[in-house]
Amino acid sequence: xxxxxxxxxxxxIGKALAEHYLATGWRVIGCSRxxxxxxxxxxxxxxxxxxxxxxxxxxxxxxxxxxxxxxALLNNAGIASMNHALLTPASTxxxxxxTNVVGTFLFCREMAxxxxxxxxxxxxxxxxxxxxxxxEGEAIYAASKAAVESLTRxxxxxLAELKITVNAIGPTPIETDLIRGVPQAKMDALLARQxxxxxxxxxxxxxxxxxxxxxxxxxxxxxxxxxxxxC
Amino acid sequence: MPDxxxxxxxxxxxxxxxxxxxELDALKSPTPDTALYGEGGALDSMALVNLIADIEEALSEKxxxxxxxxxxxxxxxxxxxxxxVCSLTDAVIERMPS
Numbered sequence: 271x272x273x274x275x276x277x278x279x280x281x282x283i284g285k286a287l288a289e290h291y292l293a294t295g296w297r298v299i300g301c302s303r304x305x306x307x308x309x310x311x312x313x314x315x316x317x318x319x320x321x322x323x324x325x326x327x328x329x330x331x332x333x334x335x336x337x338x339x340x341x342a343l344l345n346n347a348g349i350a351s352m353n354h355a356l357l358t359p360a361s362t363x364x365x366x367x368x369t370n371v372v373g374t375f376l377f378c379r380e381m382a383x384x385x386x387x388x389x390x391x392x393x394x395x396x397x398x399x400x401x402x403x404x405x406e407g408e409a410i411y412a413a414s415k416a417a418v419e420s421l422t423r424x425x426x427x428x429l430a431e432l433k434i435t436v437n438a439i440g441p442t443p444i445e446t447d448l449i450r451g452v453p454q455a456k457m458d459a460l461l462a463r464q465x466x467x468x469x470x471x472x473x474x475x476x477x478x479x480x481x482x483x484x485x486x487x488x489x490x491x492x493x494x495x496x497x498x499x500x501c
Numbered sequence: 502m503p504d505x506x507x508x509x510x511x512x513x514x515x516x517x518x519x520x521x522x523x524e525l526d527a528l529k530s531p532t533p534d535t536a537l538y539g540e541g542g543a544l545d546s547m548a549l550v551n552l553i554a555d556i557e558e559a560l561s562e563k564x565x566x567x568x569x570x571x572x573x574x575x576x577x578x579x580x581x582x583x584x585x586v587c588s589l590t591d592a593v594i595e596r597m598p599s
Binding site for chain 2: 324327328331334335383386431432
């Protein structure tokens with residue numbers, strides 16, 4: 271049974287992804303700040319902050335002892351704060367960078383160690399269309415995801431020798447807690463900038479993740495795939 | 502807490518296993534003085550990354566020690582802790598909780 275680690279699996283896209291991969295025969299290891307919300311004999315949950323280095327290292331050591339290796343990582347955990355730059359406190363900046371950048375990096379580092387011997391590891395990071403669209407009000411969120419994209423491209427090179435691919439997906443807005451509270455007019459304006467003008471759905475994300483996870487995708491690395499025709 | 506011979510034995514075993522994986526004849530029978538990385542060493546940077554990860558994992562599994570060998574201290578050291586089995590042993594001992 272293959273093992274996939276999914277961060278931010280308590281709710282939203284992360285939970286849907288976890289349920290999907292459980293249904294398709296994977297062992298799923300999830301994590302979130304709070305307790306897990308998925309009941310399955312093939313699901314294991316870790317309650318931790320993804321930017322807490324000691325906690326992430328301890329999780330990796332437990333996985334090594336229990337399962338030996340990890341086949342794939344979905345770095346889904348992320349937070350956003352939509353506000354004008356002039357009204358954004360440094361504490362918010364730090365919080366977003368810690369979760370989105372430091373958390374993504376720590377999981378890449380620790381899970382890559384557990385993928386070394388599989389010779390077919392897959393890391394998939396999550397970015398956003400807010401970065402290429404330069405959305406006002408999302409300066410720090412978009413900047414944090416720009417960092418994730420750079421991390422993705424460089425890790426793709428560093429981990430290629432270990433036969434680990436590193437790619438990213440940039441979803442459009444999907445109905446989740448992350449965009450709750452965004453005014454409808456703003457959402458309509460955003461959708462108008464997509465080639466395909468509809469809200470994203472979880473199935474769109476699953477489709478892209480499945481593509482990256484395929485064994486035949488071992489020649490695809492360092493790529494960022496935006497959904498909805500954003501480029 | 503493991504003593505120096507135990508740490509050294511763990512590192513020697515890790516080097517031997519890596520030598521098999523990477524087909525490095527020069528490291529198949531390592532001693533404490535065997536050069537690893539840098540002048541006279543047989544490891545390239547990727548093999549070194551793997552060795553450090555292997556040693557950190559082995560320290561955790563065998564001795565329940567959580568030690569980061571690739572820390573800022575190691576990066577800035579005048580004499581690299583990665584140059585030989587002996588210097589790596591020193592580096593582990595320096596980082597063990599007192």
